[in-house]
Amino acid sequence: MNRFWSILFAIVPLAAFVVLSMVCLKLVPLSTMGLPQPINAPGQSIDFLFRLVHGLCAGVLFFTSITIVWSLWQSRSAAGGTRRAAYIKSNLLLELAWTAIPGALLLWLAFYQMEVWSDTRLNQPTQIIGQETVAVPPLVLVKARQYGWEFHYAGADQQIKTADDVYIENLLVVPANRDVVLELESRDVIHSFFVPELRLKQDIVPGMSHRVWFNANPADQLEILCTELCGEGHYRMRARMRVVAPATFDSWLDAEARKNQPAEFQ
Amino acid sequence: MIAGRTTHHTPHTTHRKPKTENRKPHTDNRTLTPSPLNPFSTHHRVIGLWYLFSCLIWLGIGGLLALAIRWQLAWPWSNMPILGSWLFADSGGTITPEFYTVLFTMHASVMIFFVLIPILTGGFGNLLIPPMIGAKSLAFPQLTRIAFWLMWLAFGAMVLSFLTPARGAASGWTAYPPLSVFGGNFGTGDASGNRVAQAWWLVGILLTSVSSLLVAINHVTTILQMRALGMTMFRLPATVWAMLVTSIMQLLALPILILASVMQWTDISLGTGFFIPAEAAHSVAGGQVLLWQHLFWFYGHPAVYIMILPAMGMVSDILACFARKPLFGYHSMVWSNIAIASLGFIVWGHHMFVSGMNFTIAMSFMISTMLIALPSGVKVFNWIGTLWGGRLQLTTPMLLGVGFVSMFIIGGLSGVVMSVPPVDVVLHDTHYVVAHIHYVLFGSSVLGMFGAIYFWFPLMFGRLMSERLGKLHFLTTFIFLNGTFLPMHLLSRMPRRYADPYADSLAEFLPLNQWITWCAMGMAASQLIFLANFLWSLRFGILSQSNPWQSNGLEWSGVDSNAANDDNEPLEVFRWPYEYSSPDRESDFFPQWEKESDQPERNESPNGD
Ligand code: HEM
Ligand SMILES: [Cu+2]
Ligand SMILES: [Cu+2]
Numbered sequence: 001m002n003r004f005w006s007i008l009f010a011i012v013p014l015a016a017f018v019v020l021s022m023v024c025l026k027l028v029p030l031s032t033m034g035l036p037q038p039i040n041a042p043g044q045s046i047d048f049l050f051r052l053v054h055g056l057c058a059g060v061l062f063f064t065s066i067t068i069v070w071s072l073w074q075s076r077s078a079a080g081g082t083r084r085a086a087y088i089k090s091n092l093l094l095e096l097a098w099t100a101i102p103g104a105l106l107l108w109l110a111f112y113q114m115e116v117w118s119d120t121r122l123n124q125p126t127q128i129i130g131q132e133t134v135a136v137p138p139l140v141l142v143k144a145r146q147y148g149w150e151f152h153y154a155g156a157d158q159q160i161k162t163a164d165d166v167y168i169e170n171l172l173v174v175p176a177n178r179d180v181v182l183e184l185e186s187r188d189v190i191h192s193f194f195v196p197e198l199r200l201k202q203d204i205v206p207g208m209s210h211r212v213w214f215n216a217n218p219a220d221q222l223e224i225l226c227t228e229l230c231g232e233g234h235y236r237m238r239a240r241m242r243v244v245a246p247a248t249f250d251s252w253l254d255a256e257a258r259k260n261q262p263a264e265f266q
Numbered sequence: 267m268i269a270g271r272t273t274h275h276t277p278h279t280t281h282r283k284p285k286t287e288n289r290k291p292h293t294d295n296r297t298l299t300p301s302p303l304n305p306f307s308t309h310h311r312v313i314g315l316w317y318l319f320s321c322l323i324w325l326g327i328g329g330l331l332a333l334a335i336r337w338q339l340a341w342p343w344s345n346m347p348i349l350g351s352w353l354f355a356d357s358g359g360t361i362t363p364e365f366y367t368v369l370f371t372m373h374a375s376v377m378i379f380f381v382l383i384p385i386l387t388g389g390f391g392n393l394l395i396p397p398m399i400g401a402k403s404l405a406f407p408q409l410t411r412i413a414f415w416l417m418w419l420a421f422g423a424m425v426l427s428f429l430t431p432a433r434g435a436a437s438g439w440t441a442y443p444p445l446s447v448f449g450g451n452f453g454t455g456d457a458s459g460n461r462v463a464q465a466w467w468l469v470g471i472l473l474t475s476v477s478s479l480l481v482a483i484n485h486v487t488t489i490l491q492m493r494a495l496g497m498t499m500f501r502l503p504a505t506v507w508a509m510l511v512t513s514i515m516q517l518l519a520l521p522i523l524i525l526a527s528v529m530q531w532t533d534i535s536l537g538t539g540f541f542i543p544a545e546a547a548h549s550v551a552g553g554q555v556l557l558w559q560h561l562f563w564f565y566g567h568p569a570v571y572i573m574i575l576p577a578m579g580m581v582s583d584i585l586a587c588f589a590r591k592p593l594f595g596y597h598s599m600v601w602s603n604i605a606i607a608s609l610g611f612i613v614w615g616h617h618m619f620v621s622g623m624n625f626t627i628a629m630s631f632m633i634s635t636m637l638i639a640l641p642s643g644v645k646v647f648n649w650i651g652t653l654w655g656g657r658l659q660l661t662t663p664m665l666l667g668v669g670f671v672s673m674f675i676i677g678g679l680s681g682v683v684m685s686v687p688p689v690d691v692v693l694h695d696t697h698y699v700v701a702h703i704h705y706v707l708f709g710s711s712v713l714g715m716f717g718a719i720y721f722w723f724p725l726m727f728g729r730l731m732s733e734r735l736g737k738l739h740f741l742t743t744f745i746f747l748n749g750t751f752l753p754m755h756l757l758s759r760m761p762r763r764y765a766d767p768y769a770d771s772l773a774e775f776l777p778l779n780q781w782i783t784w785c786a787m788g789m790a791a792s793q794l795i796f797l798a799n800f801l802w803s804l805r806f807g808i809l810s811q812s813n814p815w816q817s818n819g820l821e822w823s824g825v826d827s828n829a830a831n832d833d834n835e836p837l838e839v840f841r842w843p844y845e846y847s848s849p850d851r852e853s854d855f856f857p858q859w860e861k862e863s864d865q866p867e868r869n870e871s872p873n874g875d
Contacts, residue, residue, distance in 0.1 A: 005660050008741070009672055012748045016676060019755070034756040035692065036771075046688045053686050057679040060643075064675050067650045068668065071589075075658035084854060085590040085847040086655035095595055098647045099640060106636040109686065114629060116688045121625040189445040190555065192620065192695065196759050196771075201691045205555045205622045206444055207543025223771045227695040227761045229438050231445060232363040235764035 006072040013065035020058035024051050036197050039243065040216040042120045043199040049113050056105060120200075125179035125213050138183040138211065139174065141165070144191035144204045147233035149224060153253060166257045170239040175249035176218040184210040192228035195241060203228050216243045305414075308407035313414045314393035315726065318719075320417065321385035322800075324376055329790055331373035338366050340776075340783035342766040364450075366765040367436040368463075374439035375424070375467065378573065379474045382711050384417055386576035387481050387516070390718055391509045393726060394580075395485055397821035398506050400494025400837035405487035406480075413480035420473035427466035431459040435467030438763065440566070443541035443558050447533045461534050468531045475524045482513035482520070489513075494820070496839035501858070503819055503843040504586075504599055508579025511603040512572050515610065519568040526561035559621055563614035571610045574674075574706060575603060577714030578645060581667045583843070584721050585649055587817045588664035589656030590854050592844040595648040602641035602648075609638040619687045620694050628687050635685035642678050646671060657847070657854075661815075662736030666717030669744055673709025677702055680755065697757035704751045713743070716796065724814045725821055729807030735799035742792035749785030753778055816855050818843045823859040 022030040033054075038044050125136045141160040143150040151172050155164030160183060174180045184193055186204040194201040198214050219242070226237035244252070301307070305316050337346050338361045345359040361369070392410060396403055404410050428434045437446035441464070449460030489502070489510045502510075529540040539551025541558045586593040593599060615623060615631030649671045658664065680702040684690045693699060716739075723731045760767050760775050768776045812824030825837055837859060845856035 002658065002660060005665060005668075008744065009668060012672065012676070012752065015748075015752065030756070034758050034760075034775075036759065042688075046692060049686055050683075050689050050692070053683050053689060057683060060679060061675060064646060064650060065672065068653060068672060071650070071653035071656060072658060072660070072668070075656060083657065084849075085657040087592065087847050087849050088594065088651070088655070089592045089844075090595045090597070091651075094651070095598055095644070095647075099644055102643050103640055106639060106682070110633050110636050113632075113686050113688055117625070117629065120688060120691070121628075189448065190442055194695075194761065196692070199688075199692050201620045201694060203621045207545045207555055208622050210622055221771075225761050225772075229367070229442070229445065229763045231450060232367055232436070232765075234367075235363065235766050238769065 002072055002075060006069050009072060010065065010069045013061050013069075017058055017061055017065075020054050020061070024055040024058065026051070035199075038199050039197045039219045039222075040199075040214050042116065042214070043197070045116045046120070046199040049116060053109065056109070060102075124181065124211060125215070127179070136179045136181050136213070138181045140172065140180075140182050142172075142182050142184045142193065142204075143187055144184065144193070144226070144230075144237075145187035146189065146231050147226075147237040149237070149239040151239075153256070155257060164257075166253060168256060172224060172239060172241040173249060173252055174216070174241075174243055175246040176216060176243045178246055179213060179215050181211060181213045184212065189230050190228045191226050191230050191237065194225045194227040195222060196225070197222050201227060218245060219243045306411060308411045310392045310396050310404045310407070310410055311726075313410045314389055314391075316414055317384055317389035317392060317417075318726075320414075321381050321389055324380040324421070325385075326793075328373055328376035328381055329793065331369050331376065333786065333790055334361065335366070335369050335373060336783040336786045337361070338369075338765060339767075340780040342768065361765075363765040364436065365433055367438075367763070368432070368434040370763055371435050371438050371467075372424070372428070375435070375471070377707070378439060378569070379471060380417070380421060380424075382573040382707065382715075383474070383478060383569070384481075385715060386573065386711070387478065387485070387509070387512060388413060388417070390505075390576060390580065390715075390722075391481065391485050391513075394505055394722065394821060395488055395509055396492075397725070397823075398503055398819060399489060399492065399497050400820050400823075400839060401488055401492035404484050405492060406484050409480045409484045413477045413484070416473050416477035416480070420470045420477065423466050423470035423473060427463045427470065430463040430466065432463040435464045436460055437464060440562060441467070441530065441558075442562075443530060443533065443555060444543075446530060447541060449534075465531055465534045468527045468534070472524060472527050472531070475520045475527070478516050479520045479524075482516035485509055485513040486517065494837040494839050497820070497858075500597070500600070501839055501842045503579075504582035504593060504596070505576070505579040507600050507603055508575045508582075511607045512575045515568045515572055515575075515607045518611065519565045519572070522561055523565035523569075526558060526565070529561075530558065556618075556621060556623065559618055559623075560614070563617045564611070566617065567614040568607075568610045570703075570706070571606055574711050574714075575606065577670065577711045577718070579603075580718040580721075581670045581714045582649065582652075583817075583819060584663050584667040584717055585652045585671075586844050586846060587721075587815055587819075588659045588661060588667070589653050590659070590846045591652055591656045592846055593648070594651030594654075595644070596842065596844060598644055599648055602644045605641040606638060609634055609641070613638055616685055616690070619690045632685060632687050636682070639678065639682050639685065642674075642681075646675055646678065661720075662731070662733055662740055663717040663721035665737065665740045666713045666720065669740065670710050670714045670717065673705050673713060673747075676752075677705030677709055680705065693758050695762050697754045697760045697762060700762055701751050701754035701757075704754070709747055709751065713747075716740075716743075719800070721815065722821075723803065723807075724810035727804055727807070728810055729803055730810045730814060731803040731807055732799050735795055735802075739792060739795040739799060742795065743789060746785045746789035746792060750782050750789055753782055813857070818845055818855050818857045820858045823857065825859070 019030055023033050032047065038047055126133045127136050137158060138160050139154055141152040143152065149170050151168045152160060153166040154160045155162065155166055157164055184202055184204045186206045188206065190203055190205055192201060192203045197219060198216060200212055200214060202210050202212050204210060222241035224239040224241050226234060230237060302312055302315055304312060307313060334346065343360050346361065392404065446464050449464055489506060532538040533540055533542060539553040541555055542551060542553045543555055544552035582593055582599060613631060613635045615628060616635045619628050684693050684702065720731050720736055757775060760772055813822040820839060823837060839858045840861055841858055843858050847854045848856055
């Protein structure tokens with residue numbers, strides 16, 4: 001029976017190992033483990049981290065599972081025989097090794113991933129106007145509400161929360177290959193702004209104002225998903241999103257502005 | 267096979283046979299002096315059994331709720347068989363989006379607050395701590411029973427929550443305001459009475475917290491004060507160490523949950539505004555939405571370890587016993603408990619990487635989270651060290667123990683993946699998190715709990731559970747559990763808590779979800795094997811000798827520490843509980859209560875199998 005159980009305990013890690021290897025080696029269909037391909041540079045660096053840490057996991061999984069399965073397997077003959085179990089209480093060197101090595105790896109990982117974090121979360125993109133470097137102003141004020149998304153575009157004055165904002169519902173169109181900054185606010189409860197292709201997620205807390213930014217390649221048919229429980233209609237709280245060429249974007253916004261009444265932004 | 271051998275019934279003699287006069291003749295040497303059926307008993311063992319039975323009932327309820335969730339995710343808006351027409355009569359047998367929200371809220375609440383925490387601490391803690399440390403009872407017998415009855419009161423509050431028109435609380439087990447405080451749909455007011463349901467839910471949570479607090483006080487005091495002669499701290503079995511550390515964590519964490527749930531309750535019922543920002547409509551105060559998340563996770567993260575440490579302890583004891591080897595790295599096992607408990611209080615921010623919490627402080631939570639993976643890893647390595655070179659007896663509890671380790675590896679690793687903040691940004695609030703929590707909570711804690719039931723069943727009832735059914739139960743549970751939760755890792759694009767995700771970009775995930783639901787149903791059905799085995803063995807299981815697994819633990823000494831046997835000599839402990847296969851001895855175990863000088867009688871088959 002030991003053989004049977006050893007094999008049983010080998011199957012799951014083996015399956016997981018195959019999946020993880022496919023992720024690390026970017027093999028279709030599991031190259032991104034169910035996620036769509038990223039369409040921006042930070043998305044790619046996040047995916048690199050994703051593969052890296054899953055690769056580390058694959059290694060740990062491999063060694064731990066092999067030893068477990070082997071322990072079970074080797075004891076198959078012990079059942080009938082007279083061999084006794086080894087009398088080992090501990091092994092200082094071994095214990096130091098399996099604390100220090102994973103510790104060092106994790107510490108390295110901790111510092112290694114910080115750059116991606118600060119790129120995506122801390123360093124808001126800047127632009128140079130005249131002599132000055134200033135933060136890119138938000139292009140759109142995103143207002144989340146039960147159960148839909150409102151997009152208030154900065155109008156001709158290039159500022160959100162002014163009278164000439166252009167209001168669109170449940171469709172976000174943004175220019176490609178430009179730094180786009182969004183300001184996120186909620187009208188009622190907590191929501192969360194998730195675009196899988198951008199590897200971007202941000203909760204939207206009532207009473208707070210959040211900024212997110214990205215610089216994406218053109219893409220059609222993206223979807224914004226709400227990822228914080230916001231009530232019964234949470235699952236319906238989705239909007240379409242498109243990343244289009246800047247020229248297309250400008251003319252689209254102009255057209256929308258013309259047919260739009262001045263939006264109420266508050 | 268153990269079960270076969272014990273039919274000859276040759277109790278392993280201890281050096282100190284309890285006096286037999288006070289014993290009822292038919293009960294071997296394990297007298298159930300206090301009536302085991304008296305729920306108002308103050309006896310740790312009786313109440314422990316009541317905890318066990320109650321939690322198993324609640325486990326059944328939580329499981330049915332899970333099946334309803336899975337039904338909706340596989341066949342959205344279609345009539346649910348059997349339960350549907352009864353539960354969802356108003357909507358013609360289908361689950362409404364409102365009720366779907368209730369379902370996952372209540373599933374998690376029941377499983378966490380009514381199954382895992384109470385069964386591990388109140389159930390196994392009450393049952394095992396006194397006999398394992400050689401105490402006659404717990405330190406505060408009154409608290410033992412009050413704590414238990416608070417659990418049923420708490421369950422009553424949950425039922426009241428269910429009886430409101432809203433049919434139960436609906437803001438997730440995490441109960442984030444303002445949703446939880448406003449209730450339901452903001453614009454239309456609280457038409458469906460969600461606020462009332464949520465208020466009752468909070469009362470329930472409050473009561474379970476008070477109950478756990480009493481259990482924790484009781485256990486800490488008992489373990490520190492009532493150990494038998496010779497039972498030093500470093501002779502305590504891993505189970506007791508885990509219970510001690512768990513209780514201390516509870517003592518530190520629960521007050522925060524109690525406080526926070528009172529605050530949320532007053533926000534709902536008395537119109538305070540702790541968690542309601544000034545900007546919100548109807549707001550009277552300038553509260554902080556994120557304050558709740560900080561308070562909740564300050565409790566919530568320690569809580570997840572409260573739900574696994576006792577299981578880790580019990581599995582350590584089971585593995586050592588059936589590997590016939592000393593628990594590898596006993597001291598590092600103890601210290602890793604303490605490390606986990608301490609670090610556990612400074613990692614809560616990893617639940618809030620995208621919450622709007624300051625992005626720089628996320629880095630310190632990231633580091634502490636990676637650090638907590640270390641003691642968890644040390645435990646895994648020690649378990650493997652225990653198995654390595656052992657003379658493994660693959661009994662049902664042992665299989666469940668190995669299953670625990672193997673599942674914990676997967677769950678722990680996905681935890682490490684999510685501790686990398688840029689990666690967690692993608693995975694947060696998707697089904698990847700659901701996969702993680704079920705590997706640790708079902709794959710580990712629940713398997714460990716089952717293992718403990720199989721292992722200590724003879725101690726509780728004087729009989730062994732059927733090995734045949736037990737192994738079948740393990741096999742099917744193990745297969746279906748992985749069939750259910752492994753594929754969930756591939757759903758990292760699919761948000762959690764969606765009643766019907768299958769529009770547009772998520773449409774492709776329907777078949778995988780149907781597969782998952784089939785496996786979940788198989789997993790639920792497998793538990794019927796356990797139920798049958800449990801009930802059958804209670805009455806017809808093979809009578810067990812006093813130490814059926816030839817374990818070293820003091821709880822198997824056969825000396826009854828029940829109150830009725832006050833005239834027993836006090837137990838004395840001579841060594842740690844892991845003296846298995848010592849080269850100095852003929853027999854491959856050396857129980858804690860046996861004196862060195864005693865030449866152990868040669869058993870017919872000292873080595874099992
Ligand atoms: C190796 C150690 C572990 C690490 C590094 C870890 C890490 C994490 C992280 C980062 C999250 C947040 C995921 C997110 O929401 O984005 C999380 C969630 C969670 N973890 Fe762990 N975890 C570990 C072990 C455990 C254990 C042992 C348990 C329980 C026994 C557990 C139970 C949970 C639960 C219940 C959640 C989800 C809470 C919720 O959002 O509902 N984790 N874990
Ligand atoms: Cu939502
Ligand atoms: Cu946590």
